[in-house]
Amino acid sequence: MxxxxxxxxxxxxxxxxxxxxxxxxxxxxxxxxxxxxxxxxxxxxxxxxxxxxxxxxxxxxxxxxxxxxxxxxxxxxxxxxxxxxxxxxxxxxxxxxxxxxxxxxxxxxxxxxxxxxxxxxxxxxxxxxxxxxxxxxxxxxxxxxxxxxxxxxxxxxxxxxxxxxxxxxxxxxxxxxxxxxxxxxxxxxxxxxxxxxxxxxxxxxxxxxxxxxxxxxxxxxxxxxxxxxxxxxxxxxxxxxxxxxxxxxxxxxxxxxxxxxxxxxxxxxxxxxxxxxxxxxxxxxxxxxxxxxxxxxxxxxxxxxxxxxxxxxxxxxxxxxxxxxxxxxxxxxxxxxxxxxxxxxxxxxxxxxxxxxxxxxxxxxxxxxxxxxxxxxxxxxxxxxxxxxxxxxxxxxxxxxxxxxxxxxxxxxxVAEPKVPYTGVRNAASFAIFAVGAVTFAGEIVAGDEITISFGPEGEEREYKYTIVEGDTFEVIANRFAELIDRGEGDPEVFATPNPFVGGITLTARQPGIEGNSVRYRVAVSENARLQVTAVGTTLNGGQDAARLGPGTIVSVIGDDLSEFTGVADPNEEQLPTTLANTQVYADGIRLPLFFVSPTQINAQLPFEISDRTSMSAYVRTVLSDGTVRVTSPVAIAIVPQNPGIFAHPGQEPRAAVAFHGSPFASGTVSVDGSINPGETGTLTVGDREYTVTVTEDDTLASVRDRLVELINSDPEALVNAVASPSFGQRLRLLAKIEGPEGNGIPFSASSSADSQLLLSAFNVATCCANFGPVTQDNPAIPGEQIIVYATGLGISQPRDAELTGAKYRGPVTEPQEFVSSLAGGRTAQVLLATTAEGQVGTYELILELNNDLPSNPFTQLTIAQDVFVSNIVTVPIFNPNPPPEDDLDTLLP
The missing domain is CATH 2.120.10.30 (TolB, C-terminal domain)
Incomplete structure (x- = not known):
């Protein structure tokens, strides 16, 4: 036979x-x-x-x-x-x-x-x-x-x-x-x-x-x-x-x-x-x-x-x-x-x-x-x-x-071999998007007081109790609860991680996706307890489906026996191969560009030109060393306009973002908004230098921004350089001419003429945060700083002709069709730039300006979002040398 x-x-x-x-x-x-x-x-x-x-x-x-x-x-x-x-x-x-x-x-x-x-x-x-x-x-x-x-x-x-x-x-x-x-x-x-x-x-x-x-x-x-x-x-x-x-x-x-x-x-x-x-x-x-x-x-x-x-x-x-x-x-x-x-x-x-x-x-x-x-x-x-x-x-x-x-x-x-499971093709950055929650401790620690954290629907709660003993601290209490919740096989729905810096624990759903958003949790303390225990929400939230993919997304195909060998694409080549280690991945019959191939995981890129469909059929084809051809049973890929995922380091969810300090030059941001009305003026003041633009009937908000950039950059006495930021509105970035911390603290402000329809807004009061290299626990970001994160799955960008599937991107600066927003520590992080990353395939570079009032937290949670699609939750270490008042902390916790 x-x-x-x-x-x-x-x-x-x-x-x-x-x-x-x-x-x-x-x-x-x-x-x-x-x-x-x-x-x-x-x-x-x-x-x-x-x-x-x-x-x-x-x-x-x-x-x-x-x-x-x-x-x-x-x-x-x-x-x-x-x-x-x-x-x-x-x-x-x-x-x-x-x-x-x-x-x-x-x-x-x-x-x-x-x-x-x-x-x-x-x-x-x-x-x-x-x-x-x-x-x-x-x-x-x-x-x-x-x-x-x-x-x-x-x-x-x-x-x-x-x-x-x-x-x-x-x-x-x-x-x-x-x-x-x-x-x-x-x-x-x-x-x-x-x-x-x-x-x-x-x-x-x-x-x-x-x-x-x-x-x-x-x-x-x-x-x-x-x-x-x-x-x-x-x-x-x-x-x-x-x-x-x-x-x-x-x-x-x-x-x-x-x-x-x-x-x-x-x-x-x-x-x-x-x-x-x-x-x-x-x-x-x-x-x-x-x-x-x-x-x-x-x-x-x-x-x-x-x-x-x-x-x-x-x-x-x-x-x-x-x-x-x-x-x-x-x-x-x-x-x-x-x-x-x-x-x-x-x-x-x-x-x-x-x-x-x-x-x-x-x-x-x-x-x-x-x-x-x-x-x-x-x-x-x-x-x-x-x-x-x-x-x-x-x-x-x-x-x-x-x-x-x-x-x-x-x-x-x-009929074929069922080697790739249902939802086995996922966003390679987010991979799995887990719902999260948090419990924080504050107030006075008194021995004998009892704390209860419970999970599950009403009447079927799983309770975890801890009685405070002499010498306990918030950090000790957080560690004890994490041990209780994770003991043995652990709670069936939740994994707990201590966050000693803020005196609390982070709760992560064990099941990825939207199912985790239904996990209920509550807290309670014994009568007359002086300790304040706060649940940040009534259910875990933030769980999303990482198997819903946008055009151009870098994906991971997860399975068994996908390839006989391991192979990695040559990083020096401009174009990714579509065959690697004798293995190919097809989606709707289109052979996908490949980054990496192994028996259990393949990283590939979806084409940009698939925005005309809502589902694709994907399978893996591999040629074994004896010449036998093996294919997997096809699995469906859900195609959506965009579904962003942020690249993060391996580890327990939520993982630490692959994040970098924005620039070795101190920076600040000004936004140009409103509408055009000829004769009105907009003024940007940097140090003791003023730069004023009078609006003409031919102007647009973009041209007003560009004229301000030109005025600053043509001034030999200017303390900063100006750069137009094309993403989502008309913004300009100010970069100190002096590298390093010496460029921090240059004051700047923005104003418009009386009753003007033109609105100029400064996001900061002075240049800030000159730093370079990875954001780490030893080199954290600070409030107001601009940081860089990398993502995939942001969908189609403009100009369209600049997008080439499987090829390294070589410019110009692009802008996603769908607006990108961001939250860091529960506060808005301004998205100053979201462009296809130079020299990368399927990767977007985002410059985010953090809120000025974030408290110190080595696990500050960060997301980006487009329309109804929210990324995986990642963490970024934040150190605030001038922390906000304690009364504001509840609104800033993850």
């Missing part, structure tokens, strides 16, 4: 939550563009695969638009579908977005979508089947099935036969809704097995079987399932139908398929898939088992009490069940077997269930689920790992095709 991958096919299975590898019908996975062409599909439903051809019925009956009233045929499909191990070339927006139809049936060309009733026209074809020689289409709203005795090779080819009608121009149903062996009412499922033809006659609640290939229009069926005979009356109003589920009946069957041994029917109205262990040979033959129900007489949608384990018990001891699980179904649309597995399009739950072995008993649970991240979850979206009401399935021996009607696409899933 020959294996196509490093592990043989029978040893690998689909895994829950894996993303689609490819998409057909759209230019990106998330386009959802309506229309009709040879590459663009509408609300497609029916699928079939045979003899290297994919057949697509490009309409549906669930309200997904557009309805293109056509069937598409993709010939030589293997030449359009890349193998999982193939190297892909970046020749289009999304190299993983493939498929160009060769033939269209039902329309004269690929652009038209008119409905009709003729030998060539159709009205809502919802299902298609083929055995590689013949093609059958369920022309649903014309109440008929069309047959082509050979695969059409030209557009709009006429059908050879029609079933359900006596000719090609009729669409009638029998009088009184009384069916017969030759009639249909809204058929939605067709299947060819040998010379047998199966039709799901949906609104007649039955399946019709022809035991030999039809040869004449309107030919009668030989067998019927779901009804005792061909002419049993069917109540058209489902509310009044009152059909109890039995092994021999069905309501609204929408698909019928076979693996050559068994027969599978999607019994939509009974929320089950019926399985016959052998092909039926008599009318109303009962099914053998039901998937989605515990037996053949149940029909509940998501029958959780019978099929799922309870997740917990309520206050009264009653079992509480999930909304769904791996065993339940809700309005199943399609069931398909490859002879070993069974796939079910579970439309009402927006997912595809995968059974690694064909079930032999009712109520069998699936082994994995595609389209959702786990068995009880249902969140329909256009993401690469989600589907919305899947309608049909097809299997080519290696790839599973899923029609995702509301998203106007066909997603393609492929």
């Amino acid at each position: 020959i294996c196509a991958f490093s592990v043989c096919a029978q040893q690998r299975e689909f895994v829950t939550g894996q993303a689609a590898r490819l998409v057909i019908g759209q230019e990106t996975f998330t386009d959802q563009r309506p229309g009709a062409s040879d590459t663009l599909i509408g609300g497609a439903s029916g699928l079939a695969y045979a003899n290297d051809m994919l057949f697509v019925a490009d309409t549906n009956r669930i309200g997904a638009f557009p309805l293109n009233h056509r069937v598409l045929i993709y010939t030589n499909l293997s030449q359009q579908i890349p193998k999982p191990t193939d190297e892909l070339l970046y020749t289009q927006r999304c190299p993983a977005c493939i498929g160009k139809a060769d033939v269209v049936i039902g329309q004269p060309d690929f652009e038209k979508n008119e409905r009709g009733l003729s030998q060539t026209a159709m009205r809502l074809p919802t299902a298609v089947a083929s055995d590689g020689r013949r093609m059958v289409v369920a022309d649903t709203d014309n109440n008929r099935v069309l047959i082509w005795n050979s695969i059409p090779s030209s557009h709009n080819a006429p059908a050879d036969l029609v079933l359900g009608q006596s000719d090609f121009t009729s669409a009638r149903i029998p009088p009184g809704n009384v069916p017969n062996a030759s009639s249909f009412r809204g058929p939605q499922g067709v299947w060819i097995q040998g010379d047998n033809l199966f039709v799901a006659d949906t609104q007649n609640h039955r399946v019709l079987i022809w035991n030999s290939w039809p040869t004449s229009n309107g030919q009668a069926a030989n067998l019927v399932l779901g009804q005792p005979d061909f002419s049993s009356f069917v109540e058209p109003d489902l509310i009044n139908a009152g059909v109890d589920p039995k092994p021999e009946n069905m309501i609204n069957p929408v698909s019928v398929t076979s693996d050559g041994i068994r027969l599978y029917v999607s019994d939509l109205g009974h929320n089950r898939v019926l399985v016959w262990n052998s092909l039926p040979t008599r009318n109303q033959q009962p099914a053998d088992i039901a998937i989605g129900q515990p037996d053949l007489t149940s029909a509940l949608s998501n029958n959780v009490r019978a099929l799922c384990e309870p997740v917990f018990q309520d206050d009264e001891g009653n079992d509480v069940f999930p909304a769904r699980c791996f065993g339940t179904l809700s309005f199943p649309r399609y069931a398909l077997s490859d002879g070993r597995r069974l796939f079910i399009a579970d439309g009402g739950n927006d997912r595809v269930l995968v059974f690694n072995r064909i079930p032999t008993a009712s109520g069998t649970a699936a082994d994995s689920v595609l389209g959702q991240i786990e068995g009880s979850f249902n969140f329909a979206s256009v993401d690469t790992d989600r589907v919305e009401t899947p309608m049909s399935l097809a299997w080519d021996g290696e790839n599973l095709y899923v029609s995702d009607s509301f998203n106007r696409r066909i997603t393609v899933y492929t």
Whole structure:
């Protein structure tokens, strides 16, 4: 036996939550563009695969638009579908977005979508089947099935036969809704097995079987399932139908398929898939088992009490069940077997269930689920790992095709090795963004007083108590509580870190992301205690999703066995490689530039040119030393406009920022705001030198700023140099001409003429803080100082043409499209500059001016934010030689 991958096919299975590898019908996975062409599909439903051809019925009956009233045929499909191990070339927006139809049936060309009733026209074809020689289409709203005795090779080819009608121009149903062996009412499922033809006659609640290939229009069926005979009356109003589920009946069957041994029917109205262990040979033959129900007489949608384990018990001891699980179904649309597995399009739950072995008993649970991240979850979206009401399935021996009607696409899933976990592609700077909180101690320490810190919801608190002993200090109390909370395996939700300088502890959620924001905490002291214990908030906060990524972000791919070797990109090269240590990372088929490769982590950069999508499909491809090619199961990447992360040193969260003192020259900042009104003046005074600009009608705020910069820099007696700061407003930075601390303390101020609309504001009263090198505990920043931090994930910047994926940046200064703000120690830090860093790839340099009133704190917490996206929390050591009054400290603590 020959294996196509490093592990043989029978040893690998689909895994829950894996993303689609490819998409057909759209230019990106998330386009959802309506229309009709040879590459663009509408609300497609029916699928079939045979003899290297994919057949697509490009309409549906669930309200997904557009309805293109056509069937598409993709010939030589293997030449359009890349193998999982193939190297892909970046020749289009999304190299993983493939498929160009060769033939269209039902329309004269690929652009038209008119409905009709003729030998060539159709009205809502919802299902298609083929055995590689013949093609059958369920022309649903014309109440008929069309047959082509050979695969059409030209557009709009006429059908050879029609079933359900006596000719090609009729669409009638029998009088009184009384069916017969030759009639249909809204058929939605067709299947060819040998010379047998199966039709799901949906609104007649039955399946019709022809035991030999039809040869004449309107030919009668030989067998019927779901009804005792061909002419049993069917109540058209489902509310009044009152059909109890039995092994021999069905309501609204929408698909019928076979693996050559068994027969599978999607019994939509009974929320089950019926399985016959052998092909039926008599009318109303009962099914053998039901998937989605515990037996053949149940029909509940998501029958959780019978099929799922309870997740917990309520206050009264009653079992509480999930909304769904791996065993339940809700309005199943399609069931398909490859002879070993069974796939079910579970439309009402927006997912595809995968059974690694064909079930032999009712109520069998699936082994994995595609389209959702786990068995009880249902969140329909256009993401690469989600589907919305899947309608049909097809299997080519290696790839599973899923029609995702509301998203106007066909997603393609492929078995591979699950080496990268869900959310395994993350911002390389923030990596994981944890929620944090703090508890501080103040007042008088008295032996015998008791302090309580508790975590968890009301009534279920986990309490940690400490009784003060003689000789305790705030630092000792903080250490004792950290020991209590972290003892053994530690509190299940919180990790505690002492902060002795401020007399308190920092609390960090153990679980990263937004889940940590729900962790409640409270403090209490014994009666008459003189100690003041303050919880900075009622819940931890600041947790964010580091797996939501903006264009151009440096990412870390986390997993196992990602590469056989370790490799690092050559720092002297201007362009990053896309292959490193025989390893590649693909996202939507785009090969990513690589910084670093190892068996457990790969650092890469997302392209800037992905702002046109909201989700991507990523996987790792590596060539082993024996020549074997190995690929991982695709995972979804959530794409957002921006989601910043600040680079920090390794360690316990919140980690220490990679921060630098802003300049060896003392500095200050002036902001130019307001509006332009000719004749007004703005004055900047530095030392005893005044620089005044009179506004003209041609001025802008930027030109006023630039004129002030020019005045200062052209003055040979000036004590400072001036630099325009282009980011987020019109600001200018003043830099002392004398290097070092001698340049500190140069006074400066700003003013405007009386009642002026022009506003000049000085952020400081004197130049400050000349320093250079890393910000460390031994060389901390001081209030009012300008510091430099580095980040990634700030999204698109201007000018756009300066952004090159994978290349070192060589100027000019850029500005992110989305405003960047910053908080340090709970106070605003002015963002003076946010530009792509010179000589770096995917990295932004931010100059932040700290608030003048920050207290000393070696772990001052700092974040940056854009819109609703907040970075990871990092810490910066601050020393204030002139601390603010104690009354102000509560507002400044982290």
